Amino acid sequence: MGRKAAHDIAVEIRTRLAHAAAMRMIFAAAPSQAEMIEALIAEPDIDWRRITAFHMDEYIGLPAGAPQRFAVWLRERLFDRVPFAAVHSILPEGDPHAAASRYAALLDAAPIDIVCLGIGVNGHIAFNDPPVADFADPQDVKIVELDEVCRQQQVDDDCFPDLAAVPEQAVTLTIPRLLRAERLFCVVPGAHKCVAVGNALHGPITTDCPASVLRRHPDCTLYLDAESDPDA
Template structure:
C-alpha cells in the first residue's frame, strides 16, 4: 500500500496527502477494496454511491484492476445527472457509469437517475425510495471547483436539506467547469438544471471517501479546510463527519498552511 506523505485532522475530517494523483488513487482503491470485503463479510449486500468526473477516473480503474470484490453482491447508485439529456449523451453520467463501471464489474444492480424522465419530480421520489431502501455503506465522491458535492452548488446546498434527491439550477462556475474539463463543447450546451443527491443523504453513508486531486482544486481545498463550515463551500460539511476522509495530491494541497 502507498503511504500518505502527510495526514492530519481538520475538525472531524481526516485528510491525507500523496505525492501524486496516481498514488492517491491507488491507495483509495485499496481502502475501498478492503472496506467492501469487510462489509460483505458482515452482510449479504453492500450499497455504494459513486461519483463521476475526472477526479474519479484513476481511482475507478485502480479499484476494478485490484479485483477481490464480489460485485454480484454490490448495489450501486450515482450522485447526480443532468436534466433532459439521454442515457447515451456523451456527457451523461449514466453513460459514464455504464461504460466505466457497470459493464466492467457486473454489479447486482446499478440504479440510475433517469435524466430524461418525463416527470422529473416523480423521478426524484422514485430515486429517493431506492436510496432509502437500505443504508448506504460507502460514498465515493469528489469536490467541485466551487466547493460543491454532487450538484449541491453553494446557492442550493442545505446542510439540513429535507429532501434526499432534488432538482437544482446549476451555477455558472459549475457549468463552466463542465466545459473546462471537456464534458461539453461550450457553455450554452451545458444543461442549466440537474438532479442531485443532497448533502444529508451523502453524509448518511457509513464511510465517505472524497478525492480532490489537481492544481485546479487547490483554492477550494484551502477554503473548505481553513474557512468556516458553511454552505458557501458545501464540501466543508465533511469536517463534521468522522467517517469521512479527504484525499489530496501535492498539487491540490499546495495552498494549505
C-alpha cells in the first residue's frame, strides 16, 4: 500500500514539475505515513530542490526537540533526507495564535499542489476532530482542543506513554484549507482505522466523521490495506 501510494505521488510530482518551475506539498506526520514516506524517498527522478514542504498540524506545549513533535518526526523521516527548496514548520512557541496566522500566510502565498494525509480513528483529518471540525471554517489554520479518542490514538500508536502525556491542544490546518489543494493522497493502514474508513466512504458527509468530506474533493485517492478496507 505504501509503495503504491508513493509511486502514484511520485508520478504526480514528476508530471507537475514537467510543467511548472516549482510546487508545494503538505505532509501528515503519523506512523501510518511512514511506509509511504520511505518509499517516496526511494523514488527516482524527483527534483526535491523545486518543492516547498509544509506539514498539517502540531502539538502545543511540547519541548521544541521532543520526538513527538510532528515537525521533528517529519524532519527525521523526510525533511532532512531530501533537498527540499524550503521546509516550513509550525512553531507554536510563544503565541500559538500568532504562529497560526503566520503559517496561514505562508500557505496562502501560492497554491498547494499536493496533500499527503491520513484518517484518524475518530475520522479526523489533520487535527480536525469531530467536536471542532468545520466544513465551512473561515480560518485556514487554528488552535483546537484535542478530543480524548484522538489523544488515546497517540498512546495506542506508541507515540506517548499514557494519556496524561498527550497535549490537549494543537495547531491544525482546517478542512477548507486542506481541500483547496489540487491533489490529495490519503493513506490509511490498519484494522483500527476500518470503522472510520467505512464511515468516510459510506456514511453521511458530516463532521461526525470529518474524513467523509474527502468525497467532495475532485481529485482525492484513498489507499487502504486489507485490514483498513471495510469492503474487503
